[in-house]
Amino acid sequence: MKLLIKSATIIDPSSPFHNKKQDLLIENGKVSKISKLIENPNKYKEIELENLHISQGWFDTSVCFGEPGFEERETIENGLNTAAKSGFTDVAVNANTYPVADNKSAIEFIKNKGNNSATFLHPIGSLTKNAKSEDLAELFDMQNSGAIAFSDYNKPIANANLLKIALQYVQNFDALVFSFPQDNSIAGDGLVNEQINSTKLGLKGIPSLAEEMQITRDLFLLEYTGGKLHIPTISTAKSVKLIKQAKKNGLNVTCSVAAHHLVLTDDELVSFDANTKVLPPLRTLKDVKALIKGVNDGVIDIITSDHNPIDVEHKKVEYSAAKFGTIGLESLFGALNKVLPLETLITCLTTKPKNRFGIKNISINEGEKANFTLFNPDSKAIFTKDCILSSSKNSVFLNKKMNGKVYGIIANNKVVL
Missing domain, CATH: 3.20.20.140 (Metal-dependent hydrolases)
Incomplete structure (x- = not known):
């Protein structure tokens, strides 16, 4: 997996980049670089999403x-x-x-x-x-x-x-x-x-x-x-x-x-x-x-x-x-x-x-495995049946207002968005 995440606000109190908006370069499942701006000469796949935040x-x-x-x-x-x-x-x-x-x-x-x-x-x-x-x-x-x-x-x-x-x-x-x-x-x-x-x-x-x-x-x-x-x-x-x-x-x-x-x-x-x-x-x-x-x-x-x-x-x-x-x-x-x-x-x-x-915490830092959740904390929506991915639809939150949107995860050397 070779990937460049653009302009992500990092929410991770254990990371030196906590509350900072950074680019993250991921190579072979690990974070190889975190910086304010990372160029992409090798044309790696880029992830750039609205108001992107990431956490452990x-x-x-x-x-x-x-x-x-x-x-x-x-x-x-x-x-x-x-x-x-x-x-x-x-x-x-x-x-x-x-x-x-x-x-x-x-x-x-x-x-x-x-x-x-x-x-x-x-x-x-x-x-x-x-x-x-x-x-x-x-x-x-x-x-x-x-x-x-x-x-x-x-x-x-x-x-x-x-x-x-x-x-x-x-x-x-x-x-x-x-x-x-x-x-x-x-x-x-x-x-x-x-x-x-x-x-x-x-x-x-x-x-x-x-x-x-x-x-x-x-x-x-x-x-x-x-x-x-x-x-x-x-x-x-x-x-x-x-x-x-x-x-x-x-x-x-x-x-x-x-x-x-x-x-x-x-x-x-x-x-x-x-x-x-x-x-x-x-x-x-x-x-x-x-x-x-x-x-x-x-x-x-x-x-x-x-x-x-x-x-x-x-x-x-x-x-x-x-x-x-x-x-x-x-x-x-x-x-x-x-x-x-x-x-x-x-x-x-x-x-x-x-x-x-007893599960290892993986801080968002250079040299660590890429194990992130990607989300937008400011998105507004109503939770409808179209939002349900489960086979069963028995949600107590149907038709309730939601504050925030999850984009997906990067983990186990895979991207799910």
């Missing part, structure tokens, strides 16, 4: 692709293409496949399917066998085969002793355990946030208490066992407080928030559109404000799309029968660029998640 490649820590088992929702090939065009050079893929990715062979299958893509695929192994929360899966073998963490996607570990044993066991090989923050004995068969809107609309509620009780339990377990815990997609104001205090107490805990929980509230439910049915559910404006503050204060470490394609047969049904989940890769940047400072958003998509998951 973005990493999404919670992505679902249907393959194997649910290819009608999304294949790995199309999912990785969608991720690349949405700005992601790395994605962590959840184990909610059929069969569940709970063993070495399943991890190797998923990883091999991602070979030769511009976007790097990092499998997450199921924490328990068949994600049934009964027995631990083959964690050590899966890590040796490429799993970067362990999670029963969107399924809480009801058995506290099982999570305790998991946190103790994985310390032998320094692995990261996820624990989904929901107590199902409290959540029951709830569909949406338990609040005024759920009462008005006659929809069964999931109280904030269900999330906060589970987080409290998990933090007590972590304090007892040690180890590394990640709490994905928190959604309430009190959850932020609980994790903030745990970090002050020295616990090795991180958390993430899904993009839709930073932007949308349960006021969206009035449409009875099943695309608004997500887990955890959309909460109140008070929660949204607390989550944004949590990101800005550094309590919340990671932002994810929580991309979860669901086929039309499981979304175009009555609300109670619809599956939880929304796609989010294509909309993440445009939705969040209007509620968070640009540098904060980029940090929560690059250095923070990569540090937690």
Whole structure:
């Protein structure tokens, strides 16, 4: 790959060129020169785009692709293409496949399917066998085969002793355990946030208490066992407080928030559109404000799309029968660029998640590999079905205003624009 990027504003606090508009010369997959003006006597291919900004490649820590088992929702090939065009050079893929990715062979299958893509695929192994929360899966073998963490996607570990044993066991090989923050004995068969809107609309509620009780339990377990815990997609104001205090107490805990929980509230439910049915559910404006503050204060470490394609047969049904989940890769940047400072958003998509998951940060500098996301932070648009690249179209952001446009990525010696 021989390429010249013209007039790009570099957003990378680790780079000596941070906040500077520069030309970048890329040869054989590496940045050979960065300068205010680079001539092109060899007539390399040039990339010159409106208001071009580049950052380190973005990493999404919670992505679902249907393959194997649910290819009608999304294949790995199309999912990785969608991720690349949405700005992601790395994605962590959840184990909610059929069969569940709970063993070495399943991890190797998923990883091999991602070979030769511009976007790097990092499998997450199921924490328990068949994600049934009964027995631990083959964690050590899966890590040796490429799993970067362990999670029963969107399924809480009801058995506290099982999570305790998991946190103790994985310390032998320094692995990261996820624990989904929901107590199902409290959540029951709830569909949406338990609040005024759920009462008005006659929809069964999931109280904030269900999330906060589970987080409290998990933090007590972590304090007892040690180890590394990640709490994905928190959604309430009190959850932020609980994790903030745990970090002050020295616990090795991180958390993430899904993009839709930073932007949308349960006021969206009035449409009875099943695309608004997500887990955890959309909460109140008070929660949204607390989550944004949590990101800005550094309590919340990671932002994810929580991309979860669901086929039309499981979304175009009555609300109670619809599956939880929304796609989010294509909309993440445009939705969040209007509620968070640009540098904060980029940090929560690059250095923070990569540090937690043990993925190397590649600074934008001469001599380093070309691993970039290309975007325009000032573009305005409406997110329509034409913007969706996923096989499934279940987006909670349909017809919402977007602030920012992603051009694509340069990674793995490939250009996807």
